[in-house]
Amino acid sequence: MNQDDVARRLAVLGVALLLAGMVTGLLIALMPNPRLGLSAHLAGAMGGILLVALSAIWPRVALGRRGQAWAFGLLAFGNVANWATVLVAASWGAGATSMPLAGKGMAGAPWQENLIAAALLALSVAVLAGLALTLRGLLARPDTAD
Numbered sequence: 001m002n003q004d005d006v007a008r009r010l011a012v013l014g015v016a017l018l019l020a021g022m023v024t025g026l027l028i029a030l031m032p033n034p035r036l037g038l039s040a041h042l043a044g045a046m047g048g049i050l051l052v053a054l055s056a057i058w059p060r061v062a063l064g065r066r067g068q069a070w071a072f073g074l075l076a077f078g079n080v081a082n083w084a085t086v087l088v089a090a091s092w093g094a095g096a097t098s099m100p101l102a103g104k105g106m107a108g109a110p111w112q113e114n115l116i117a118a119a120l121l122a123l124s125v126a127v128l129a130g131l132a133l134t135l136r137g138l139l140a141r142p143d144t145a146d
Helices: 003-026 034-060 065-092 110-139
Strands: none
Touching: 003 034, 003 065, 034 065, 034 110, 065 110
16 A cells, blocks of 8 residues: 555545444434443544544655554554444443443443453554554654655
C-alpha cells in the first residue's frame, strides 16, 4: 500500500464508520441500554471523523510500507472495534463492569462482561499503537521512513 492508497482507505473507512454511527443513533431507543447505545453512536461518529481527519494528513506521514500497513490496520481495527463493542454491549444490556457510567448498572452474563472487557482492552492498545506510529511518521523526515 502506498500513501495514497492508505489515505483513501482511511477516508472510505472513516465515512463508513461515521454512517454506521449515525444509523446507530437512530436505534438508540430500541436498545436494552440506551446510554450505551448513545455511547456506540458517539464512538462511531468520533471514530469516523478521526479516520477522515487522518486521511487528510496522511501524505505528511513518513512511514515505510510496513509501518503504514501496521498503522492503518491498528487504527482501522481499534476504531471499528470500539463502535462494535459498545454497540454489542448496548444490545446485550451489559457492560457495567467495564463501562460503569454508561453501563448504568446493567450487567450481562460473566462471559459477556469478560468478552467486552477483553475487546475494550485490545482496541485501546490498537488505537494507542496506531496513533503512536502515526505521530512517529509525522515527526520523521520523509527520507528516513522505515
